[in-house]
Amino acid sequence: MEKQDELPCRKKSYKKVGFELKLLIIDQIHNGQISINHASNKYQVSRSSIQYWMKKYSTLEQKKIGMSKKDEIKKLKEKIEELEFVKDFQQDIIADMELITGVDMSKKSLPKTLADEIQKKKQNRLKENG
Numbered sequence: 223m224e225k226q227d228e229l230p231c232r233k234k235s236y237k238k239v240g241f242e243l244k245l246l247i248i249d250q251i252h253n254g255q256i257s258i259n260h261a262s263n264k265y266q267v268s269r270s271s272i273q274y275w276m277k278k279y280s281t282l283e284q285k286k287i288g289m290s291k292k293d294e295i296k297k298l299k300e301k302i303e304e305l306e307f308v309k310d311f312q313q314d315i316i317a318d319m320e321l322i323t324g325v326d327m328s329k330k331s332l333p334k335t336l337a338d339e340i341q342k343k344k345q346n347r348l349k350e351n352g
Contacts, residue, residue, distance in 0.1 A: 239267055244275050251276065317343040 239247075247265060250256045251272070262269045316328055317340050328337040 239265070239271075245279070247272060248276055248279050313340050313343055316340050317347060320344060321347060 243265070247261050247267070251258060251261055256264065258269050258272050261267070261272055313336070320326055320328065320340070321344055328340040332340070
């Protein structure tokens with residue numbers, strides 16, 4: 223067998239890109255001015271490099287905000303607790319109003335799960351008051 227002249231696989235050469243240009247490219251992509259493919263061709267940078275920069279930039283932005291994943295989870299848990307408290311308070315008020323007026327507002331206007339919780343609160347109140 224004869225070996226054909228094999229040309230080495232040409233790897234596209236890219237220039238080194240400075241930090242400012244990286245930020246400019248990422249900003250243009252985030253603002254929708256250009257696509258990753260267009261940026262790759264325009265600035266002679268590989269798409270994978272741009273995607274890597276975008277990933278790094280997002281973590282950099284998150285560090286600027288100063289919120290780690292643990293801090294974010296902690297903050298969200300606190301918000302959930304606050305909202306649960308507000309929900310319970312509102313349910314108590316609705317249950318009291320229904321007991322005073324005798325009108326079942328929750329069954330008409332709230333989802334079944336919330337209406338059921340309010341009915342339980344009303345029953346507990348009736349048991350407590352005798």
